[in-house]
Amino acid sequence: xxxxxxxxxxxxxxxxxxxxxxxxxxxxxxLLMNAMATMQNYSVxxxxxxxxxxxxxxxxxxxxxPLKDQYDVxxxxxxxxxxATAYYLAKEFGIKDVAVLExxxxxxxxxxxxxxxxxxxxxxxxxxxxxxxxxxxxxGLTHELNFNMMHSKRTMVDVVQTWPKLRELRRRQLVMxxxxxxxxxxxxxxxxxxxxxxxxxxxxxxxxxxxxMVHTDAGVNRHDAVAWGYxxxxxxxxxxxxxxxxxxxxxxxxxxxxxxIETNRGTVRxxxxxxxxxxxxxTLTETAGLKxxxxxxxxxxxxxxPVQPLVDVIVNCPDSGFYFSQSDKGExxxxxxxxxxxxxxRDIKQNVFEDTVTAMLSLFPSFKKLKLMRQWGGHLDIxxxxxxxxxxxxxxxxxxxxxxxxxxxxxPAGGLTLAYLVAKEEPHPLMSSFTLNRFRHLDxxxxxxTTTAR
Amino acid sequence: MLIPCPFCGERSESEFIYGGPVxxxxxxxxxxxxxxxxxxxxxxxxPLGPVHERxxxxxxxxxxxxxWRDTRTHxxxxxxDDSK
Numbered sequence: 001x002x003x004x005x006x007x008x009x010x011x012x013x014x015x016x017x018x019x020x021x022x023x024x025x026x027x028x029x030x031l032l033m034n035a036m037a038t039m040q041n042y043s044v045x046x047x048x049x050x051x052x053x054x055x056x057x058x059x060x061x062x063x064x065x066p067l068k069d070q071y072d073v074x075x076x077x078x079x080x081x082x083x084a085t086a087y088y089l090a091k092e093f094g095i096k097d098v099a100v101l102e103x104x105x106x107x108x109x110x111x112x113x114x115x116x117x118x119x120x121x122x123x124x125x126x127x128x129x130x131x132x133x134x135x136x137x138x139x140g141l142t143h144e145l146n147f148n149m150m151h152s153k154r155t156m157v158d159v160v161q162t163w164p165k166l167r168e169l170r171r172r173q174l175v176m177x178x179x180x181x182x183x184x185x186x187x188x189x190x191x192x193x194x195x196x197x198x199x200x201x202x203x204x205x206x207x208x209x210x211x212x213m214v215h216t217d218a219g220v221n222r223h224d225a226v227a228w229g230y231x232x233x234x235x236x237x238x239x240x241x242x243x244x245x246x247x248x249x250x251x252x253x254x255x256x257x258x259x260x261i262e263t264n265r266g267t268v269r270x271x272x273x274x275x276x277x278x279x280x281x282x283t284l285t286e287t288a289g290l291k292x293x294x295x296x297x298x299x300x301x302x303x304x305x306p307v308q309p310l311v312d313v314i315v316n317c318p319d320s321g322f323y324f325s326q327s328d329k330g331e332x333x334x335x336x337x338x339x340x341x342x343x344x345x346r347d348i349k350q351n352v353f354e355d356t357v358t359a360m361l362s363l364f365p366s367f368k369k370l371k372l373m374r375q376w377g378g379h380l381d382i383x384x385x386x387x388x389x390x391x392x393x394x395x396x397x398x399x400x401x402x403x404x405x406x407x408x409x410x411x412p413a414g415g416l417t418l419a420y421l422v423a424k425e426e427p428h429p430l431m432s433s434f435t436l437n438r439f440r441h442l443d444x445x446x447x448x449x450t451t452t453a454r
Numbered sequence: 455m456l457i458p459c460p461f462c463g464e465r466s467e468s469e470f471i472y473g474g475p476v477x478x479x480x481x482x483x484x485x486x487x488x489x490x491x492x493x494x495x496x497x498x499x500x501p502l503g504p505v506h507e508r509x510x511x512x513x514x515x516x517x518x519x520x521x522w523r524d525t526r527t528h529x530x531x532x533x534x535d536d537s538k
Contacts, residue, residue, distance in 0.1 A: 282500040293496035295475070296525070340472035342505050344525045349455065351468045384496040439496050440488070 039236035042146050061228060062235035067242050067265050071099045073422060074261060074270040076247045076284065078102035080111045080223075080408060081401050082276035083230035083241075084415020085422070087145075090237035092416065093423035098239045099270075100231075101263065103246040107227035110278045113346070113378030114408040115301050115335040117314055117325065119156055119218035120181045123172050126433035126445045127387065128179040133430060134413035135217050141412060147229030149221045150328065154313055156218035157186075157194055159363060161207035161319035169213045169318075172450070186212040197310055200363040207319055209363075218314055220325055226411060249287035250398065258288070258397035272422055274399045279344065279379035281402040290393055293439055294381040294402055298343035299335070300352050302375035304367075306330030320359035332370060334360065339377070348377045380405060385444035390418055391435040392425060405447075455528050461515045473508030475499065476520050504531050 040046055040059050050058055073089060075082045078100045089095040102109075118138050120131035142149045160166045173183035191212035192198060201209035231241055246264045250273060253259035260269040275284055279296040306329050316323040324334040336356030339349050353375065361368055383389050383403035388410070390401045401418050404410055417428035427435055433445055456464040475498040481490055499505060504522045511517045522533050 283502060291493065291497050293498075295498055295500050340467070340470075341507055341523065342475070342500060342525050343528070344502055345528065349467075349528075351455075351466070355468075381500070439492055442492070442495070 039232065042148075061232040062241055064243070065240050067245065067263075067268065068099070068240075069267065070260075070269040071240075072097040072270065073272045073274065074098075074268060075100045075274040075276060076261070077109070077276040077278070078106045078227075078231065078241055078243065079109045079276065079278065080226055080230070080411035081404070081414050081418065082274070083227060083234055084411050085274060085276060085401070085418045086239045086241075086415075087230050087234040087237070088416045088419035089422060090234060090239050093419055095419075095423055096238035098234075099268070100234070100239060100241045101245040101247055101261075101268075102241070102243045105243050106231055106241060107224055110378045110380060110407070111223055111227045111411075113301070113376050114223065114406075115323070115325070115333050116220045116223050116408060117156070117218065117323070117335075117406070118220065118409045119215055119314075120409075121156070121172060121176060121183055121215045121218070122181075122447060122450045123168075123175060124387075124445050124447060125175065125179075127447055127450075128176055128181055130413055130417075130430045131409060132179055132181050132217075134410050135219075137412035137416070138219070138221065138409075141221075141226070141229065145229035145233045147225055147232065149225045149229065151219055151221040152328070153217070153219035154325070156215040156314040156316055157191065158213040158215070159191065159195075159198065159201070159315065159317045159320075160210045160213060161201060161317070163210065165319050166210055166213075173213070182214075182216045184214045184216075186214055188212075194313060195311060195315060197364055197366060198315075200361075200365050205362065207362075220314065220327070223408070230411075230415070247284065250284060250395075252288055252395060256395065258395055270397075272397050272399065274401070274418065274422060276401050276418075278402070278404065278407070279381050281381050281400060285393070285398075285400065288395055288398065290395055290398070292389070292393075292400070292402065292436075293384045294389070295342050296344055296379050296381045297338045297341075298345050298348075298377040298379045299338045300348040300356060300375070300377055301333065301335045302348065302353065302356075303327075303334065303373050304332040304370040305373050307332070307370065317359065317363055320363060322356045322359050324360070331373065332367070343377075344379055346377050346379060348375050380407065384439065385446050386448040387445040388414075388434050389436060390414070390421060390431050391427065391437070392421065393436065455530075457509055457511075457519075457521060458530065459511045459514060459517055460519060461517055462511065465511065465514055469511060469513040470509045471512045473510050473518065476506040476508055502526060504534050506533070506537065 075086050082100050086098045086100045120135045122128045122131055176183050247261045249262045251260045258273045282294050311326045314325040321337050324332050327333050381402050382405050388403040392399050417431040420428040455467040457470050458464050505525050508520050522531050524531050
């Protein structure tokens with residue numbers, strides 16, 4: 001696409017010299033089209049048109065309007081889930097008087113603190129259809145939002161090193177088959193063909209590699225594009241996004257219902273408030289006297305220097321406790337286990353980091369030469385059964401989406417189903433097993449084995 | 455993080471296994487309501503600050519111990535005044 005620009009430019013230089021009328025015509029069309037569209041459609045034509053004016057006239061991707069004192073719906077948290085919820089509220093359910101409030105900057109929370117892994121290899125009948133839907137929505141998101149997600153459906157390969165893990169994965173394969181997700185066993189030879197860098201885990205190793213499991217639906221994309229794409233599309237439908245607006249407490253009316261929120265920029269009234277703040281869910285809900293079965297933990301990730309293309313799949317090593325993929329820039333994006341115990345920190349612990357690196361070098365000894373560039377933790381809350389919670393709470397009008405352990409993959413379907421819940425006040429069929437009611441009936445959706453949760 | 459073991463003194467966190475939060479006292483199952491029982495089973499304090507938790511010195515002397523740890527700093531702190 002980019003190679004078009006110089007040729008358009010050179011044509012323009014010729015035209016400019018010979019025909020001033022053409023310039024007026026093009027400028028006029030450009031102004032007219034800008035005036036007609038509040039959101040400019042990104043295309044090869046808009047790229048060419050803006051090239052003519054030296055890329056000085058691109059409109060802002062979203063507005064920064066003044067904060068009103070009342071909205072139909074307030075969404076707390078402009079991360080993936082918050083922005084997606086606002087977008088689907090406006091698009092699917094026609095609720096456009098929505099404000100998304102963000103304590104920091106847009107795209108600076110957990111949407112920027114993950115490893116962009118998108119997959120649907122879960123265990124439970126309740127979970128798999130939801131994640132299958134989310135993966136499918138991600139694949140169409142570039143067109144849906146008119147924003148290049150750089151989606152790369154590159155397959156995830158599990159490196160299996162113990163027989164109990166193989167039994168568990170084959171059980172997952174059988175359940176996933178029912179719901180249209182893909183899992184397939186491959187031999188050690190095939191595994192080495194697909195991942196040539198896997199030189200450890202031989203017959204003499206403490207945990208020799210037994211086989212691989214291939215999940216072809218898995219992929220990666222660009223996290224910034226998800227945040228910016230949803231923000232831009234939601235804004236174009238009338239949703240307001242307010243950055244640097246920290247919600248300090250939830251306000252209940254005299255009838256016990258939610259009536260608004262207190263922020264650092266004043267009080268905002270709303271009949272419906274959505275809490276989509278990941279690790280800080282209980283921090284906010286406790287201001288309204290609500291206890292939730294959530295504990296906040298910190299999950300580790302770090303990134304190497306960029307190197308030549310080496311691994312073209314997402315490699316997951318559940319027995320060793322790490323996973324990684326190579327980004328388009330060439331960096332190895334490596335994820336490990338969570339810190340033990342609750343944590344609101346956003347850095348990684350030295351012992352967790354060392355454990356993850358040791359595990360990685362046992363299977364990929366050549367990675368010893370890699371220099372590590374950056375590290376981060378994302379704090380997220382985990383429910384009692386390691387499955388998400390999406391429900392209207394016992395405070396009428398207060399909705400929560402929480403407990404997302406690996407919530408990045410769930411953003412599109414999570415936003416759609418939460419918008420459904422907020423608009424209709426009943427759970428979306430895909431999420432009906434993930435309400436708070438399951439705790440009242442001890443009817444858990446146990447997913448601890450399919451995530452890095454412990 | 456160094457965790458104080460009553461027998462071994464301060465030891466590296468790598469020697470310990472996390473044993474979960476110290477929850478509320480177990481209610482009497484014969485008299486407790488369903489809601490209170492569920493809360494006892496599933497809800498634990500999740501504060502920005504000191505949290506009471508158990509650790510097992512599994513790769514050491516094998517002792518179970520409980521500490522107060524700040525969730526913002528990982529500092530091991532004194533029990534807050536309002537605890538018990």
